[in-house]
Amino acid sequence: MGLSDNSILLIGESGxxxxxxxAQLLNRLMNGSGKLRMDGAATNLEPFQSAMGRLNEGLPADHTPTTTYVDSLWPISDEYGHKAELVWPDYGGEQIKAMSSTRRIPAAWRDRVVASPGWLLLVRLQQTRMNEDMFSRPLSDITGASTDNREVQVSDQARLIELLQMLIYVRNEVSTKPLVSPRLGVLLSCWDELGADEFERPPAQVLERRLPMFSNFIQSNWADPMVMGLSALGRALTPDGSDMDYIAQGPEHFGYVVLPDGQHTSDLTRPIQYLLTAGTLNGAR
Ligand SMILES: Nc1nc2c(ncn2[C@@H]2O[C@H](COP(=O)(O)OP(=O)(O)OP(=O)(O)O)[C@@H](O)[C@H]2O)c(=O)[nH]1
Ligand SMILES: [Mg+2]
Structure with a gap:
């Protein structure tokens, strides 16, 4: 069994x-208070260690350079002692946007797409625009509104859908049935940025409200897509001044995951545990 059997393909644009x-996940794994914990020596921790250093000072980490790609290897085990080797990448998110806009997938990315049994797509709703299109308004309204030589942009939902379609294509999944493999997880990140009316809702409902076309796409193409919320930090940090609570209590006391039923848990390992459960971690093979 290759290491890549337990890799998670983490997909997310910049920011x-x-x-x-x-960084927060690594911290939780090493503290061992969640469903998954570190079980052995992790390698290639540099990008996350420097981010952890910043968080310890109550400050946010830097943007990852565009061309960076690092795979960190984390030997983990769950509460029943099942082991897995998690391959957790850190890279500049522009690489993802470039794939969408050029419709080209670099060879290294292609190998990752083909090999990984689970895809975890991070979507930050605050960063996605909901364009007016024929799904939100009658077509006649839209075509009447603006006229000549308008720049046509693909909506954020359409871009995310195209990205997943490209990845499915590269993987050569030709079945007409909903996909069982790779498993798909969508994590709505920076959950703390949502308004009060959405904060307590189940993540799949929020996704459906905000990005209805994308939500439909994943629900009809995957047999059992997971949708969870994530606030890795629990609140916003700014580079202009240290967050004193972070310094006093430590970053490990902040951050939560929103489970499919809308419950909040401080166990940041849950999305990973969920994605790996159908694979090797529970001894299915
Ligand atoms: N409010 C809030 N902000 C967050 C959270 N997680 C990250 N951020 C902020 O979001 C910004 C982007 O986070 P990064 O982790 O650097 O994003 P990235 O996906 O690694 O981006 P690239 O390195 O450019 O690919 C930073 O300014 C963080 O401070 C969160 O849980 N809540
Ligand atoms: Mg980064």
Whole structure:
């Protein structure tokens, strides 16, 4: 069995929170209070360690350089002693946007897409625009509104759908039935940025409200897509001044995951546990 059997393909454009989640997740794994914990020596921790250092000072970490790609190897085990080797990447999110806009997938990415049994897509709703299109208004309203030479942009929902379609295509999944493999998880990141009316809702409902076309796409193409919420930090941090609570209590006391039923838990390992459960972790093979 290759290591890649337990890799998670973490997919997220720039600024969605990949690095901060990685740092907080690593911290939780090492503290061992969640469903999954570190079980052995992890390697390639540099990108996350520097982010953890910043969080310890109550400050946010930096944007990851565009060309960076690092795979960190984390040997983990669950509460029943099942072991897995998690391959957790950190990279500049522009690589994802470039794939969408050029419709080209670099060879290294292609291998990851083909090999990984689980895809975890991070979407930050605050960063996605809901364009007016024929799904939100009658077509006649829209075509009447603006006229000549308008720049046509693909909506954020359409871009996310195209991205997943490209990845499915590369993987050569030709079945007409909803996909069972790869498993798909959608994590709505920076959940703390949502308004009070959405904060307590189940994540799948929020996704359906905000990105209805994308939500339909994943529900009809995957047999059992997971949708969860994530606030890796629990609140916003700013580079202008240290968050004193972070310094006093430590970053491990902040951050939560919103489970499919809308419940909040401080166990940041839950989305990973969920994605791996159908694979090797529970001894299915
Ligand atoms: N409010 C809030 N902000 C967050 C959270 N997680 C990350 N952020 C902020 O979101 C911004 C982007 O987070 P990163 O983790 O750097 O995003 P990334 O996906 O690694 O981005 P690239 O490195 O550019 O690919 C940073 O300014 C963080 O402070 C969160 O849970 N809540
Ligand atoms: Mg980053």
């Amino acid at each position: 969605v929170g990949k690095t901060h989640y990685g």
